[in-house]
Amino acid sequence: MDALRAIVAGTDLRSFARAAAQLGRSQSAVSMQLKKLEQQAGTQLFVRKGRTLVATDAGEALVAYARRIIALNDEAALALGATATTATVRLGLPQDFFEDVMPATLSEYSRLHPGVHVEVQAGPNHVLAEEVRAGRLDAAIAFCPESSSGSGGELIGKLPMRWMAHKSLVFDSRIDRIPLVLFDHPCLFRQSALSALEKAGKRWRVAVTTPSLPGIWAALRSNLGLAVRTEHGMPEGVQCSGEKFGLPKLPAISLKLLRSSNASPAAQDLCNLLEHETIRLVAPG
Structure with a gap:
């Protein structure tokens, strides 16, 4: 069963090195399993084209059977309550x-x-x-x-993006450049904030950049600027502040x-x- 899982993963990832990493095995162990399968089948199952491995006709047939065998094995294990602890x-x-x-x-x-x-x-x-x-x-x-x-992907819903700041943040957006708290690039929320401000002709500056959401919330609670997020998980003391500071409306974001x-x-x-x-x-x- 391990060998079958290896060839399915290798086919999907087009690399047995990546398959080995996904399965938590060494590349040499996966290569040995492939060689053993080829010996048992009496034919070559994969050929190398450039940097990727491509299944031969025999390999494609075996992979198709392997998917069915793995699915039936997993289904039986679940039905019998015998899911392996290593799954x-x-x-x-x-x-x-x-x-x-x-x-x-x-x-x-x-x-x-x-x-x-x-x-x-x-x-x-x-x-x-x-x-x-x-x-x-x-x-x-x-x-x-x-x-x-x-x-x-499957659309779960659409959530409105909001300008957010701590309730005690004070600045004059007509005079001051808007201080922004942003995720590191690339980020959809960052992109939406900058695009909306540019289209509205608003002046802005980057006050804080961070790779983490806790970093965003901490910067807002410290009154360092505004961020763009959805309202989900908005911490105490932080509020929607777009109208307060006369900021442009933002689009929704898909989840x-x-x-x-x-x-x-x-x-x-x-x-x-x-x-x-x-x-x-x-x-x-």
Whole structure:
């Protein structure tokens, strides 16, 4: 079964080195499994084209059977309550959802699959999306531009972006340059803030940049400037301040569920729970 999982991962990732990393094995161990399968099949299963490995006709046939065998194996294990303790599913989330969506999802998932090890990764939206595409994450929630209907993923909802500041922040936007608290580039919220200000002819300056959401909230509580976020998870003392400072309106931002194409049944269960809890807690109706 391990060898079958290796060739499926190698096919999806177009690299057995990346497959080995995803499966937590050495590259030499995965290469030995591939050679053993080729010896048993009596034919070559993969050929190298440039830097990628491509399945031969025999390899494609074996991969198709391998997917079915793995799916049936996982389904049987789940049905019998015999999920291996070494099974791992990988989840990605923006930091916005670590206080509510993550604990709600993991609590229910651990009840359904007590033997599965869950890895949770935080990161920028573009990184989470790439990790799912590469098969290194089974599922992720990510913010996407409102107009990204054709970019893949399942739309969960659309959330309005807001200008935010601590309630005690004071400055005159007619005279002073607007102090901004921004995520590191690239960032959809950063891009939306700067684009809106440029279109409105507003003068601005970067007061703080940070790679983390706690850093954003800390800077706002310190009265260092304004940030653009959704209202979800807005801490005490921080408020929507666009109207107060005469700032331009902002568009909505889409929230999407991204699924890996080769997610196991256990990972699909996690995807479904993640979608349910995100809709319930973040984007109801």
